[in-house]
Amino acid sequence: MNYRQAENYILSFTDYEKIPGIAYTSANYDLRRMEKLLQPLGNPHLGTRTVHIAGTKGKGSTAVMISQTLIAAGYKTGLFTSPHLHTLRERIRINGTMISESDFAALVTKLKPIVEKINNESVYGELTTFEILTAVVFAYFKDSRVDFQVLEVGLGGRLDATNVAKADVCVITSLSLDHTEILGDTVAKIAAEKAGIIKHGCIVVSAPQVEEAAKIIEQACRQQRARLIQVGKDVTWHKTDSNLRQQTMKIKSKTGDYDLTIPLLGDHQLENAATALAALEVLVCLGAKISAQNIAQGFSQVSWPGRLQILSHEPMVVVDGAHNAYSMSKLVEFIKN
Structure with missing residues (x-):
């Protein structure tokens, strides 16, 4: 197959991204078929240091900050995100x-x-479609001998195709109501699905959550004997400056203080940055060699189009992929300010 044939082949299968309301049950999302697909390939999803990221908003931004910092630290890093803007290949880097x-x-x-x-x-x-694409990701990363793989959950968490991986650190970004017809009509139900990525004995980083979501995540961590790091409590931050190109911030953790610049706009990106930094500190605790300079460099080099991206100043044109009430409120807040 050439590329166009390969893309058409993958897209010829059931694509839950394009079919609303499919029940989020093991009857539709059965991880055993994912494991069966990966087994003849030598289980490429296993044996690579892994950061697994679930959440309603901020998954991609958090993932790219982590990935960019690992690259700055000299690690060969695979990044899997979704959706894409222009080509399916954007998801796999x-x-x-x-x-x-x-x-x-x-x-x-x-x-x-x-x-x-x-x-x-x-x-x-x-x-x-997503399961086959995820298998492509795991095989590509294993064949390329990446040092780390940073995986963004496609939908939910518990039954997502990426959840066959064994993560060193699990990250849960901000949770709010989204895909309610699939994941549940309360934040607590959604949190339960997202917390499904938490594996026994792993380390979990959670962005600040509303109380009902925080309780579910804490309960899952207790059940899985997983250590929980809570951004907003264990790791704090505040903005020091901002303009229409970048923001500067100070992050304070139990291991140090960081003065960082991020070329992503909006206060929610500061939260994502603090969450990414907390995950990177976990990797350091697990043996990764990542310096404060690597973190500063990685964060400053982040590029993530379509997230409060200013295309023109005269007239002002802003592009953002907001698609639920929470993200729309953040977009309105940014424009007003």
């Missing part, structure tokens, strides 16, 4: 560079007979 068309096509070609076999047997249901 190593050291900031998209997967090539030839590598993408080769991996899909390799996966095709395995996919056909699993779908013909249909023991656990048929594979979806």
